[in-house]
Amino acid sequence: MRRSLSCLVVWLVVVGVANAMSPLKSGFAERDITPEIGMECPGGYGKAFHRVLHDPCKVRAAVFDDGEKRVAIVCVDALVIHRVLVHAARERIQTRCGIEAGAILIHATHSHSSGPTGMIYPGEYDHASPMVQDLAYRQSSTANLDYVQHVENQIVDCVVDADANREECTYSIGRGHEEQVAFNRRFFMANGITQTHPRPGNPDILGVAGPTDPEVGVIGVWDREGNLEGCIVNFVCHATTSPPGISANYIYFVEKVIRGTFGDDCVLVFLAGASGDVTQVDNMATQVARDPADSSRFVGGSVGAEAVKVLLREPRGDNANLAFQSKLLIIKRRPPSAERVARSHELVSQEPSAVGKTVWTFAKEIVLLDAKLKKEPEVEVEVQAIQIGPAVFLTDPAEFFCQFGLDIKARSHFPFTFPVSLANGCVGYVPTQEAFGKRGGGYETRLTSYSNLEITAGSQMVDAAIELASALSPGEIPKRSPAPPFRSSAWDYGSVSPELD
Structure with a gap:
C-alpha cells in the first residue's frame, strides 16, 4: 500500500511538473x-x-x-x-x-x-x-x-x-507610452458644471475634468522560427477618427504599421481600454484639427509605432499559465421622473424642427427608456478576468470612464493589467459618481435608452474586477538570460591609448 501511495505521489509530482512546464x-x-x-x-x-x-x-x-x-x-x-x-x-x-x-x-x-x-x-x-x-x-x-x-x-x-x-510559441509582454493622440473630452466650465467637447478656444474652460491613460499594452506571440504570429494591443481612445467610409477606424492604421514591420501574416487583436471619456479630439488645441483621414492615420500610426517598439524590445518566454473567471452583476437602471416622461411624449409628438433636433432626440430617448424599464428594469453585467502569465485582462461591458481603468490598474497585483471595455455586451456609458455630482454633467451623463445604469455601476464593476484578479496568481515575466561572466580580455581594437600621430 505504501509503495502504491509512493508511486501515486511520484506520478502526481511528475504530472504537475510536466503541466507546469508545458510549452x-x-x-x-x-x-x-x-x-x-x-x-x-x-x-x-x-x-x-x-x-x-x-x-x-x-x-x-x-x-x-x-x-x-x-x-x-x-x-x-x-x-x-x-x-x-x-x-x-x-x-x-x-x-x-x-x-x-x-x-x-x-x-x-x-x-x-x-x-x-x-x-x-x-x-x-x-x-x-x-x-x-x-x-x-x-x-x-x-x-x-x-x-x-x-x-x-x-x-x-x-x-x-x-x-x-x-x-x-514564445511570447513577449510589455508596455509603451503614447500621450499625443488621445485626450479627455470633458471640461470644468465657468458656469459650474462639466461640459463634453466645449470646443477649442472656448473662454469658459476652467480645466480638464478627467484623466487619460497613455499606456500601450502589448503581448506579442512568436512562432518557433521567430516570426510574429500575432499580437494583442490595448490602448485607451474612442474609435471616432472615422476616415470617410466603412472602416475599422484608427485600428486599421495600427495594423498597417505592425504589418509593415513584421509582415502581412501577423494578426492584430486590438482591445480598447477604459475610453468612455477619451477621444482623439484635443479641445485645448491652438491649431486647426486634422481631417478624419489624417487623424485616423496619426492616431493609429502612433499607437502602432509604439507597439512595434515594445515588440522589438521585450524578451520572450515559452510558457505561461492561463486562467479565467467571471462574475455576473445585476444592476438597476435609472428611471426618469413621471413628469419628464410626460413632457418627452409631448415633445416627440411634434416635428424635430419645431422643438429643435437635440431636444427632440433626447426626448425620444426618454420615451424609449421608459418603455425599456417596463420590460427590463435591471441589466445583467458580466465582469471577466482572462489571465495570460503575468498579464490579466479585466473586462466591463461599458463605455467605461478612463478613471475606472486607472483605478483597476492601481489596485491590481498583476504586473500587467489591461482593462477591456465594451466586452461581452454593452450597457452604454458608465461615468464616475463625480460626473453625477455638483460639478458634473456632460453628454455621457445624459439619461437615454443606451446609457441608464445607477450611478454606482462603475464602482461595482471595478470592485468585481479586482475581486477576480485577486483570486489569480501572476506568472513570471519573460526575462533574457543573464550575461556570461567576464572571462577574457577587452576588445583588442578598443584597448589603446590616444593616438595623436
Whole structure:
C-alpha cells in the first residue's frame, strides 16, 4: 500500500511538473465582416448610412493553450456587441472546439465607422406601443439582423480556426507610452458644471475634468522560427477618427504599421481600454484639427509605432499559465421622473424642427427608456478576468470612464493589467459618481435608452474586477538570460591609448 501511495505521489509530482512546464501554444485567425454599402452606420441616436468603403472591418481572434486550459480573445470591428450575440457565439464555439464559454472574451473595438450591430435590435420594443415602436425602429439606429448573424458566424469560425492553428510559441509582454493622440473630452466650465467637447478656444474652460491613460499594452506571440504570429494591443481612445467610409477606424492604421514591420501574416487583436471619456479630439488645441483621414492615420500610426517598439524590445518566454473567471452583476437602471416622461411624449409628438433636433432626440430617448424599464428594469453585467502569465485582462461591458481603468490598474497585483471595455455586451456609458455630482454633467451623463445604469455601476464593476484578479496568481515575466561572466580580455581594437600621430 505504501509503495502504491509512493508511486501515486511520484506520478502526481511528475504530472504537475510536466503541466507546469508545458510549452505555450497559440493560434490566430481573422475574418472579414465588412458591411455592404447602404447599410446603417451606427454611432448616433438617429439613422445614417454608409456610402463608400475606406478599409475592411474584421473579426480577429487569438487562442492560447497552456496544456491544461484554453482561452480565446476576440476583437470585432463593431460599435457594440450585444449580450445575445455573445451568448450565442460562445455556445457554438464551445460545441465546435471545446473552449469553455467563460474562457471566451468578445470585445467590440467601438468603431464608429463599422457595420450595423447596434444600437437597437429589431424586436427589442415589440412589447411597446406603435408610437414607441416607430421611434425605435424607424427613427433610431438599429441593428441589421442578417448582418448580426453574419458577424456571429464569423466570430465562431474565426475562433475555431485560431484554435485549429495552435502551435508551440514564445511570447513577449510589455508596455509603451503614447500621450499625443488621445485626450479627455470633458471640461470644468465657468458656469459650474462639466461640459463634453466645449470646443477649442472656448473662454469658459476652467480645466480638464478627467484623466487619460497613455499606456500601450502589448503581448506579442512568436512562432518557433521567430516570426510574429500575432499580437494583442490595448490602448485607451474612442474609435471616432472615422476616415470617410466603412472602416475599422484608427485600428486599421495600427495594423498597417505592425504589418509593415513584421509582415502581412501577423494578426492584430486590438482591445480598447477604459475610453468612455477619451477621444482623439484635443479641445485645448491652438491649431486647426486634422481631417478624419489624417487623424485616423496619426492616431493609429502612433499607437502602432509604439507597439512595434515594445515588440522589438521585450524578451520572450515559452510558457505561461492561463486562467479565467467571471462574475455576473445585476444592476438597476435609472428611471426618469413621471413628469419628464410626460413632457418627452409631448415633445416627440411634434416635428424635430419645431422643438429643435437635440431636444427632440433626447426626448425620444426618454420615451424609449421608459418603455425599456417596463420590460427590463435591471441589466445583467458580466465582469471577466482572462489571465495570460503575468498579464490579466479585466473586462466591463461599458463605455467605461478612463478613471475606472486607472483605478483597476492601481489596485491590481498583476504586473500587467489591461482593462477591456465594451466586452461581452454593452450597457452604454458608465461615468464616475463625480460626473453625477455638483460639478458634473456632460453628454455621457445624459439619461437615454443606451446609457441608464445607477450611478454606482462603475464602482461595482471595478470592485468585481479586482475581486477576480485577486483570486489569480501572476506568472513570471519573460526575462533574457543573464550575461556570461567576464572571462577574457577587452576588445583588442578598443584597448589603446590616444593616438595623436
